[in-house]
Amino acid sequence: MATALITGANRGIGLEFCRQLQARGDKVIAVCRSDSAELEATGVRVERNIDVTDDRSTEKLAAALGDIRLDLLVNNAGILQRTPLDELDFDVLRAQFEVNALGPLRVTRALLSHMAPHSRIALITSRMGSITDNTSGGSYGYRMSKAALNIAGKSLAHDLAARHISVALLHPGHVKTDMTGHTGNSDPKTAVADLLQRIDELTLATSGTFWHANGEILPW
Numbered sequence: 001m002a003t004a005l006i007t008g009a010n011r012g013i014g015l016e017f018c019r020q021l022q023a024r025g026d027k028v029i030a031v032c033r034s035d036s037a038e039l040e041a042t043g044v045r046v047e048r049n050i051d052v053t054d055d056r057s058t059e060k061l062a063a064a065l066g067d068i069r070l071d072l073l074v075n076n077a078g079i080l081q082r083t084p085l086d087e088l089d090f091d092v093l094r095a096q097f098e099v100n101a102l103g104p105l106r107v108t109r110a111l112l113s114h115m116a117p118h119s120r121i122a123l124i125t126s127r128m129g130s131i132t133d134n135t136s137g138g139s140y141g142y143r144m145s146k147a148a149l150n151i152a153g154k155s156l157a158h159d160l161a162a163r164h165i166s167v168a169l170l171h172p173g174h175v176k177t178d179m180t181g182h183t184g185n186s187d188p189k190t191a192v193a194d195l196l197q198r199i200d201e202l203t204l205a206t207s208g209t210f211w212h213a214n215g216e217i218l219p220w
């Protein structure tokens, strides 16, 4: 039985990861700041009060795992806040860096000693972090933080290869969740089914690739 840990697990894409991984028989550790009735209803193990921007939180999470070995770490927690050029607020920009770029790196570092050999790390990024794909501007905080996550993911892929740990950078699509005000052309069920296919196909040879959930390789 594989063991998977998911951040941002109380709603949206993270909650759906918990549901689908549990349904296929994996052991799931759901990590969140605060619980939700939907997450409780899954019956998976829940680690609460974990903020990905806080070192003490992630160290507490690592300690709570004891001798558990993870086969999959899904760094999913993220935020999207408005930062158009004419309303730039650098605190709002910085907050997105803390959660979207530094958060996944902090969680990964804290849990590294728990990663099994041949395990996988999924970084849920966004094509809004693609420089080539930026055809509309704006969204400074979100775009910059996800671009930073992308380069961190590429470095992790290099640095963890010797430990046989592979890393995928994954764009879920435009998914109907709280983040998007439930707009979009995909739903969490479809997006996560596709994301799990990408994760299952991930190898050391393909580690460090930036994929759309649909399998398309995205440009940096």
Ligand SMILES: NC(=O)c1ccc[n+]([C@@H]2O[C@H](COP(=O)([O-])OP(=O)(O)OC[C@H]3O[C@@H](n4cnc5c(N)ncnc54)[C@H](OP(=O)(O)O)[C@@H]3O)[C@@H](O)[C@H]2O)c1
Pocket (backbone or CB within 6 Å): 007, 008, 009, 010, 011, 012, 013, 014, 032, 033, 034, 050, 051, 052, 053, 076, 077, 078, 079, 080, 099, 124, 125, 126, 127, 171, 172, 173, 174, 175, 176, 177, 178, 179, 180, 184
């Ligand atoms: N939906 C889309 O179309 C889309 C597109 C591209 C990429 N993504 C990415 O997909 C991921 C999941 O997004 P979603 O659509 O499911 O959004 P969502 O419904 O807004 O969920 C975001 C999750 O992140 C958690 N989170 C936020 N800040 C956190 C922090 N400081 N510490 C710990 N957890 C924190 C939230 O927990 P709380 O309830 O505690 O706030 C929530 O569980 C994000 O990384 C997002 O950038 C989504």
